[in-house]
Amino acid sequence: MAEGGGAASPGGESLLFLTDEQLRKGIEAMFFAYRGFTADPDRILETRGYGRAHHRAIHFINRQQGQTVNTLLAMLGVTKQSLNRVLRTLIEDGLVESRVGRKDKRERHLFLTEDGKALERSLSEAQRVRMRAAYRSAGPAAVAGFRQVLEAMMDPDLRRHYQAMKDSGT
Amino acid sequence: MAEGGGAASPGGESLLFLTDEQLRKGIEAMFFAYRGFTADPDRILETRGYGRAHHRAIHFINRQQGQTVNTLLAMLGVTKQSLNRVLRTLIEDGLVESRVGRKDKRERHLFLTEDGKALERSLSEAQRVRMRAAYRSAGPAAVAGFRQVLEAMMDPDLRRHYQAMKDSGT
DNA sequence: TTGGAAAGTCAACAAGGCTGACTTAAAACA
DNA sequence: TGTTTTAAGTCAGCCTTGTTGACTTTCCAA
Numbered sequence: 476m477a478e479g480g481g482a483a484s485p486g487g488e489s490l491l492f493l494t495d496e497q498l499r500k501g502i503e504a505m506f507f508a509y510r511g512f513t514a515d516p517d518r519i520l521e522t523r524g525y526g527r528a529h530h531r532a533i534h535f536i537n538r539q540q541g542q543t544v545n546t547l548l549a550m551l552g553v554t555k556q557s558l559n560r561v562l563r564t565l566i567e568d569g570l571v572e573s574r575v576g577r578k579d580k581r582e583r584h585l586f587l588t589e590d591g592k593a594l595e596r597s598l599s600e601a602q603r604v605r606m607r608a609a610y611r612s613a614g615p616a617a618v619a620g621f622r623q624v625l626e627a628m629m630d631p632d633l634r635r636h637y638q639a640m641k642d643s644g645t
Numbered sequence: 646m647a648e649g650g651g652a653a654s655p656g657g658e659s660l661l662f663l664t665d666e667q668l669r670k671g672i673e674a675m676f677f678a679y680r681g682f683t684a685d686p687d688r689i690l691e692t693r694g695y696g697r698a699h700h701r702a703i704h705f706i707n708r709q710q711g712q713t714v715n716t717l718l719a720m721l722g723v724t725k726q727s728l729n730r731v732l733r734t735l736i737e738d739g740l741v742e743s744r745v746g747r748k749d750k751r752e753r754h755l756f757l758t759e760d761g762k763a764l765e766r767s768l769s770e771a772q773r774v775r776m777r778a779a780y781r782s783a784g785p786a787a788v789a790g791f792r793q794v795l796e797a798m799m800d801p802d803l804r805r806h807y808q809a810m811k812d813s814g815t
Numbered sequence: 816t817t818g819g820a821a822a823g824t825c826a827a828c829a830a831g832g833c834t835g836a837c838t839t840a841a842a843a844c845a
Numbered sequence: 846t847g848t849t850t851t852a853a854g855t856c857a858g859c860c861t862t863g864t865t866g867a868c869t870t871t872c873c874a875a
Contacts, residue, residue, distance in 0.1 A: 498780070499773070504791075505678075507807050526830055557831065559855080561831080580842085603668040610671070613793040614793075616786070620787030620794075621787075621795070623787040628682055630680065696861055697861090746821095
């Protein structure tokens with residue numbers, strides 16, 4: 476209700492956005508939007524017998540080709556057993572290549588093959604289409620706000636990962 | 646970071662925010678932010694032996710007390726068998742009450758008990774704390790943009806659910 | 816009175832998380 | 846040199862949460 480500094484007062488619009496009601500709408504918006512956000516890739520993945528776990532692995536391997544398994548693990552926040560199951564099928568299917576490290580031979584460096592890149596493009600393009608439509612309908616100012624709020628919502632560790640990517644522009 | 650808003654170049658603002666690079670950042674922001682968004686409730690749920698499925702059921706029953714199972718099903722987008730498993734444990738644990746419909750006795754109307762409401766409050770408060778912090782750090786304009794983009798990202802069906810809630814203000 | 820909708824249940828299965836224990840290879844260290 | 850630590854991978858088993866399919870019960874409405 477009227478927490479956060481008296482949202483009920485007239486002219487207090489600068490605070491109104493912090494009412495529990497507003498926050499609840501933001502929470503629900505996240506829930507519904509995330510469903511839409513994953514819907515298109517999910518459909519593509521299904522035709523191949525893959526799931527979201529495969530998508531995540533593909534996305535992050537593409538983002539930084541040649542990264543080690545440990546790096547990927549930190550990004551995904553799952554156990555190596557869990558990742559390994561997914562990674563094994565991607566390697567068997569020829570979408571991912573695992574190369575022994577040149578300097579440190581314990582490490583495996585992960586790369587997308589041409590097939591892997593093709594799937595990555597089709598998945599991310601599906602997501603970009605939706606994102607592009609949302610961006611267009613909301614406008615540039617809204618997009619800036621969108622990214623600002625999302626960034627502030629991340630856990631610090633994840634935010635660092637996100638920001639690291641920001642700098643390494645294509 | 647000269648491109649926090651995505652459109653640093655003068656004049657090109659209306660198009661620059663639609664580059665694939667910008668879209669990719671938006672996609673990744675969604676991914677990381679959603680992890681943060683669910684982290685706090687997940688921790689609370691774990692202590693009770695519940696999962697996200699229980700959280701979702703509790704959230705939507707609270708949102709519209711007395712709704713039928715079918716309504717809830719449409720909102721959650723899962724099968725009734727899947728929902729039923731979750732619902733059964735919540736009823737057994739005394740967090741949800743299921744009342745036979747007065748007019749149509751086939752229907753079951755779902756309500757949160759006092760215990761259920763207490764858990765709902767603790768879950769949503771955890772989420773609100775994070776959301777509030779994100780909102781504060783991003784500012785009112787960013788929040789408006791955030792909600793606009795999320796809404797545009799939803800599937801039309803889900804958007805209707807979201808907007809329906811919007812009107813039924815507390 | 817009967818067809819069909821709403822709800823619930825049982826069984827079986829799959830994806831994708833998890834823990835724990837263990838191996839192998841190689842690097843790092845003392 | 847020999848020992849410890851690290852990176853990766855594997856096996857086994859468990860849990861949650863999603864799925865399909867088949868079926869029953871209840872009961873409204875044509």
